[in-house]
Amino acid sequence: MRDGSGPAAFVQQFGQGPRAALGIHCSLAHSGAWAPLMAVLDGRLTMTAFDLPGHGRSAPWEPGLWGGADYIGAARATALELLRQAGGPVDVIGHSFGALVALAAALEAPERVRTLTLIEPVLFAALKDGPHWPAYLAESAPFRAAMQAGDAPLAAEVFVGQWGNGQPWASVDARQRGNFIQRIGLLTDIAPSNEADSAGLMRPGRLEALAMPVLLIRGDRSPASIPALMEVLAGRIPGARLEVVAGAGHMLPLTHPGEVAALIGAHLSRG
Structure with missing residues (x-):
């Protein structure tokens, strides 16, 4: 598949249901993360x-x-092309950074989105100018320091420890650890979108204009920045439902697929 202006994106399909959906995975993962x-x-x-x-x-x-001026612009362009190819309204589901891409696509082409599900969107810019921003900076300081020092293995270990599925770094498969280390630099390209809102998702009036049903999902064991920013988003998106999965951390689509699927299944009836 080509987005019309750039190299091929790998695309695959899951399920045989009657409704078309688009899934956008989190950073450092891949589309196979939707399998569970x-x-x-x-x-x-x-x-x-x-x-x-x-x-x-x-x-x-x-x-x-x-295509696109920056990383999120490129990802959004691919998502928009897939929405165009779908022909009709689609249920869009995004996780973590993928949820930012999903949100950006929904704002760009709302007529193509039947329902929108955002699982822990890492839109840290939502915390700026508020009481939780200093706490976020402290929370992310160890990762930031490792990146600034050019220590990719340490940065990957810190990042996975904070945002992973709870598995100790030493017990992660060696090949997977290598993939994390190899791709950790991509987070530098992603940072302008989640920390500085380079896509303008938080601009006045944008979130308020969303008319499709929106579901926000988080785990109750995720980093402290997540519940804070989710409350901001829930307060700005008209009619948004915020659900919390007990015992889950940031990787809840992988660790708690049954609970997440039940929430999404109920959400589908709204659109």
Whole structure:
């Protein structure tokens, strides 16, 4: 698949349900991360999912080659092309950074989005100018320090420890650890979108204009920045529902697919 202006993005499908869906995975993962969730939603959705630039089996990320002015612009362009190819309204589901891409696509082409599900969108810019911003900076300081020092292995270990599925770094498969280390630099390209809101998602009036049903999902064991920013988003998106999965951390589509699928299944009836 080509987005019309850049290299090929790897695309695959899950499920055999009557409703078309688009899944956008989190950073450092790949489209296969939707398999556990779709094993539960198989009869409800047919999900198209793509690997983000530089992830999985997609082409490497190089500015200017994927279309879009920056990383989130390139990812959004691919999502919009897949929405166009779908022909009709689609249930869009995004996780973490993928939820930012999903939100950006929904704001760009709302007529193509039937329902929108945002699972722990890492839009840290929502905390700026508020009481939780200093806490976020403290929370992210160890990762930031490792990146600034050029210590990719340490940065990957810190990042996975904070945002992973709870598995100790030493017990992560060596090949997977290598993939995390190899791709950790992509977070530098992603940072302008989640920390500085380079896509303008938080601009006055944008979130308030969303008219499709929106579901926000988080775990109750996720980093402290998540519940704070989710409350901001819930307060600005008209009619948004905020659900919390007990015992889950940031990787809840992988660790708690049944609970997440149940929430999404109920949400589908709204659109």
